[in-house]
Amino acid sequence: MATETLRAVLQPIEHAHGLPNDHYTSDETFAAERDPLWFATWAGICVASDMPETGDARPLDFLGVPLFVMRGRDGAIRVFQNVCRHRGMILVTEPRKIEGAIRCPYHSWCYSHEGRLVATPHVGGPGHNAHPDIRRDELGLIEVRSHVWMGVVFINLSGNAPDFADHHADLIARWAEFDVPLYHGGKDSTFQLDCRTNWKLAVENYCESYHLPWVHPGLNSYSRLEDHHHIEEPGKFSGQGTEVYRQIKGDDGVTFPDFPGLSAKWDAAGEYITVTPNVMFGVQRDHVFAIILEPRGPRRTIEHIHLFYAAPDTSVSLRARNTAQWKVVFEEDIGVVEGMQIARGAPGFDGGRFSPAMDGPTHLFHRWVAHRMIGDAMAAE
Amino acid sequence: MTNPTGDLNERLLLAHAEADCDRLVSLYREAADRAEAAGDLDRGCYFLTHAWIFALETARPEAATLKARLVAHGRDTE
Numbered sequence: 001m002a003t004e005t006l007r008a009v010l011q012p013i014e015h016a017h018g019l020p021n022d023h024y025t026s027d028e029t030f031a032a033e034r035d036p037l038w039f040a041t042w043a044g045i046c047v048a049s050d051m052p053e054t055g056d057a058r059p060l061d062f063l064g065v066p067l068f069v070m071r072g073r074d075g076a077i078r079v080f081q082n083v084c085r086h087r088g089m090i091l092v093t094e095p096r097k098i099e100g101a102i103r104c105p106y107h108s109w110c111y112s113h114e115g116r117l118v119a120t121p122h123v124g125g126p127g128h129n130a131h132p133d134i135r136r137d138e139l140g141l142i143e144v145r146s147h148v149w150m151g152v153v154f155i156n157l158s159g160n161a162p163d164f165a166d167h168h169a170d171l172i173a174r175w176a177e178f179d180v181p182l183y184h185g186g187k188d189s190t191f192q193l194d195c196r197t198n199w200k201l202a203v204e205n206y207c208e209s210y211h212l213p214w215v216h217p218g219l220n221s222y223s224r225l226e227d228h229h230h231i232e233e234p235g236k237f238s239g240q241g242t243e244v245y246r247q248i249k250g251d252d253g254v255t256f257p258d259f260p261g262l263s264a265k266w267d268a269a270g271e272y273i274t275v276t277p278n279v280m281f282g283v284q285r286d287h288v289f290a291i292i293l294e295p296r297g298p299r300r301t302i303e304h305i306h307l308f309y310a311a312p313d314t315s316v317s318l319r320a321r322n323t324a325q326w327k328v329v330f331e332e333d334i335g336v337v338e339g340m341q342i343a344r345g346a347p348g349f350d351g352g353r354f355s356p357a358m359d360g361p362t363h364l365f366h367r368w369v370a371h372r373m374i375g376d377a378m379a380a381e
Numbered sequence: 382m383t384n385p386t387g388d389l390n391e392r393l394l395l396a397h398a399e400a401d402c403d404r405l406v407s408l409y410r411e412a413a414d415r416a417e418a419a420g421d422l423d424r425g426c427y428f429l430t431h432a433w434i435f436a437l438e439t440a441r442p443e444a445a446t447l448k449a450r451l452v453a454h455g456r457d458t459e
Contacts, residue, residue, distance in 0.1 A: 098438075099438075099439050099440040100436075100437050100438045100439050100440030100441070100444070101434075101437040101438050101440075103434065103437070103438045108434050110434060110437050110438065118437065119433070119434060119437055121430045121431070121433075121434050122427075122430060126423065126427050127423050127424070127425075127426030127427040127429070127430055127456055128426070128456050129430055129451060129456055129457040130456075130457050130458045
């Protein structure tokens with residue numbers, strides 16, 4: 001039955017239905033989504049600027065999997081399972097700087113910044129720190145595949161997804177002009193929104209421009225519906241673009257500096273794309289933002305918003321104005337994503353229908369979910 | 382008696398309470414030195430291990446020296 005309802009999602013948009021209610025309300029379905037939608041893909045977990053200096057470490061819960069992210073002495077970001085290989089104790093419990101070894105607070109087994117097990121105190125008895133059956137070279141921390149792109153740390157927990165650069169080659173090429181240093185605006189350029197909704201509803205809403213004139217009337221004053229276009233790459237990504245991006249200005253008329261070397265296309269273009277499953281990017285000539293969705297169960301999602309600029313020393317007041325502007329926009333969306341969540345409690349709701357003209361990107365996201373849930377072979381039948 | 386006593390014991394407890402790794406390194410090394418001087422190598426290596434671990438955690442340069450002492454005593458591998 002579940003497969004049949006998902007087949008309805010895979011139909012051409014003219015006939016397709018949306019995902020059934022249980023994908024938004026059921027703990028069981030939420031758990032069933034973990035492997036195909038999150039662990040087998042490349043999911044965003046934080047921004048690299050959360051760990052600006054050598055030794056900065058930050059623990060994270062990734063759908064129940066304890067991880068920590070760390071910047072090593074070589075400057076590289078690494079992600080590890082937050083678990084000591086001895087008795088399975090949590091290693092890092094709060095964001096902190098680790099100058100030297102990562103010491104387990106339980107029996108003090110120690111690991112290097114690269115995850116190597118470097119000390120096993122008293123493992124052979126008091127004052128004896130080696131034992132022939134405890135081979136340190138086999139007991140390093142379990143590293144999780146990671147990749148930093150557009151300032152966001154992505155992970156592939158299963159370890160068997162295609163390389164990030166291969167999997168997202170089309171999008172990386174599309175946004176190649178933004179492959180320049182991105183400077184996080186700092187504390188005034190990040191905020192969180194706690195939404196009583198399933199994470200997928202946040203993605204669905206982000207993918208389409210159909211709602212803009214109704215939900216964001218302020219944006220619509222200059223950004224009309226007809227100024228937007230769909231961005232659709234089946235099985236890869238989807239979103240929307242605008243032709244009338246207008247730079248924010250300070251009272252003195254100052255603007256943010258542009259990213260260097262952009263082509264004329266970006267003078268008034270902006271693109272808003274979701275990297276499935278959970279990172280919603282926006283790119284414009286003078287700033288980029290990333291919204292990392294953190295599901296806290298089927299009915300709650302934390303949105304972590306980060307804004308990046310072309311220079312490290314942009315105007316503090318203009319950054320604050322920009323953050324405030326986007327916060328208004330994203331808060332306007334909360335009403336609809338929470339409203340759709342409540343509506344998923346209606347028995348017999350059939351997933352709804354899609355406008356063939358306006359909902360293409362949203363349908364592509366539904367198709368991505370349905371396809372991954374039932375697998376290639378069944379999706380092809 | 383090779384366990385830390387009196388003043389050294391008090392200083393160790395205080396350093397633990399304050400999570401002062403720098404002092405823990407030097408105090409455990411002092412305890413190790415005293416135990417070794419008293420001929421109690423097992424106790425000495427026990428304290429030396431603690432000094433080494435706290436030196437490792439704080440990336441103190443003497444971590445290598447402390448480890449070398451343990452290796453020399455056959456208490457760890459290279």
